[in-house]
Amino acid sequence: MDPHRALNYARxxxxxxxxxxxxxxxFPSVSxxxxxxxxxxRCAAWLARHLKKIGLDHVRVIPTKGNPIVYASWRRTRDRPTLIFYGHYDVLPGEPLSEWRTPPFVPTLENNALHARGxxxxxGQLFSHVKAIESYLKTEGALPVNVICIFEGEEEIGSPNLSYFVERNRRALKAIAAVISDTRMISADQPAISYAQRGGLRAEIEVHGPPQELHSGAFGGAVHNPAMALCSIIAGLHDEEGRVTIPGFYDEVREWSGKERSSMARSGPSDDAILRDAKVEEGWGEPGYSLYERTTIRPDVSVNGILGGHTGHGAKxxxxxxxxxxxxxxxxxxxxxxxxxxxxxxxxxxVTPSTVSxxxxxxxxxxxxxxxxxxSAVQAASHxxxxxxxxxxVFIRSGGSIPVVHTFQNVLGIPAVLMGFGLPDDNIHGPNEKxxxxxxxxxxETCIWYFKLASTLGHSIREPQAKEWSL
Incomplete structure (x- = not known):
């Protein structure tokens, strides 16, 4: 199947x-x-209608205990491999709105970029695969591979219902690999494939003091302030050098060989590049590691927000x-x-003082x-x-987390092909995302080529043995 007609259609x-x-x-699809x-x-319904419109089969909006999963497929050739294409249509909140140049859910074209949350x-990355599928179906009437699309609405909250869906449908979801575009490139002219994802855990620590707010003049210095107690607990999560102080936290942390770290230094971003992308002048964190290593092969805990007391205008x-x-x-x-x-x-x-709970x-x-x-499925992406x-x-590690990667590996026994198209300055998770x-x-176009190259892969690809892993 000639990809050039699909490429011309896309252009x-x-x-x-x-x-x-x-x-x-x-759609403000904030999960x-x-x-x-x-x-x-409504976002899921729009996406399902669009998938049906471009020619996919068995399009369904599948309810879960939370937000729905959008499913579609095209499986019409017995002699071609099957690939899962995964993405998520949920997004993070747009707040604080005051930091956006334009409203987060009013997409705005500026400097050849589309600015909006998500x-x-x-x-955008999910849609790249959708448009590649359309480009083939509208020109060739067929795809070079069999396709299963799984687009969920809960990735930003840890995919609490997706694992159950995958486990329950493991036979129907039999494939050779899962393709995911939800990661970053090194730069606009240097694509990258992620081969490692950090895991994650989110938590809320709430400190309770008096049953109601108290006058700080009448009780300040006599009653332990919950906000101050919380700050002390949070500050104590790291030592002065940036290491996490929780006992046992590093017990299972894997140490990597000099060969792996040298490879990371060659392919990954430099300290200067990371600081430039963050728009800060000086780095911080665990000594003995580059900034790239700190954000990929080393664990961390971050404070995402603190609430308490009077935060409005004026004094109280x-x-x-x-x-x-x-x-x-x-x-x-x-x-x-x-x-x-x-x-x-x-x-x-x-570490919690007895004066608070x-x-x-x-x-x-x-x-x-x-x-x-x-x-082989990963190498096809590089080509x-x-x-x-x-x-x-180039092959890089990602400091972020995509919950379904572990699910696909452990439930379906297939690798995730992490084809990223985000840029370091796209402000992902921040204001003015683009x-x-x-x-x-x-x-x-990359996705169109991937469809063609993946069509030559076998129905079941042998997973490399441990000794073949370059880690």
Whole structure:
């Protein structure tokens, strides 16, 4: 099957593709906000209609205990391999709105980039595969491979219902690999494939003091302030050098060989590049590791937000009744998020002053994942990048977490092919998120080439033995 007709179709349709992506981005499909449940359902319905329109079969919006899964397939050839294409249509909140130049759910074209929440994470990257599928079906009437599409609405809250769906349907989801575009490239002209993902754990630490707010003049210095107690607990999670102080936290952390670290230094971003992308002048963290290593092969805990007391305009002299911190762990092989949750619980119990009480809530347990770089489905992705970008992808580690990677590996026994199209300055998870349109166009072409190259893979690919892993 000649990919050039599909490529020409995609190039001719760029303006329409951007218009459709703009429509997709208008849905405020924020999975962490229960009041957005209706928006998530409407977004899922829009996506399902679009998949049916481009020619996919068996399109369904599958209800879960949370947000629906959008499923579609095209499995019409017995002699071609089957690939799963995964993405997520849910997004993070747009707040704080004051930091956006334009409203997060009013997609805006600026400097050849589409600005909106979800533009790069993950609606734009997901849509690249959808448009590649369309380009083949509208020109050839068929695809080079069999396809299963799974697009979920809960990735940003840890995919609590997807594992059950995959486990329940493991026979129907038999495939040789799962292709995921939800990661980053090194730069606009250097594509990258991620071969490792950190795991994760999210938690809320809430410190309780008096049953109601107290006058700070009448009780300041006599009653322990919950906000101050919380700050002390949070500050104590790291030592002065940036190491996590929770006892036992590093017990299962894997040490990597000099060969692996040298390979990372050659392919990954430099300290200067990371600081430049972060728009800061000086790094911070565990000594003995580069900034890239700190964000990939080393674990960490971050404070995502603190709430408590008076945060509005003007002064209010009070001791708050409670204070809350949202934190997140990034975990590495071979850390188990469930064990880390217990270690955190034990630690908080030890360090909490007797003058206050604490409620600890843990959620979104995500296991870290490693992927063989020598797997044929992964190598096909590198060749597809070469066709579209003019150079092969480099292999990098990701500091982020995609829960389904572990699920696909352990439930279906297949690798995840992490074909990233985000840029370091796309402001993923931050204000003014964007997706660079020239990258969007190349992403569609990369996916078209990947379909063609993957068509030569066997129905079942042998998983490399441990000794073949270049780790």
């Amino acid at each position: 001719a349709g760029r303006k329409r593709f951007v218009s459709e992506l703009t429509e997709f981005l208008r 962490s906000q229960p009041e957005r449940a209706g928006d998530l359902r 533009a790069a994470d993950d609606k 002299g009070v001791i708050p009744a409670s204070a809350l911190a949202k934190i997140s762990f990034r975990l590495v092989p071979d850390q188990d998020p469930h064990r880390i949750a217990q270690l955190l619980r034990d630690h908080i119990s030890r 604490v409620t600890l809530r843990t959620m979104s347990s995500i296991h870290p994942a490693l992927i063989s770089r020598s797997h 597809a990048y070469r066709k579209a970008f003019g150079k092969p992808a 997706f660079h349109l020239p990258i969007f166009y190349k992403a569609v």
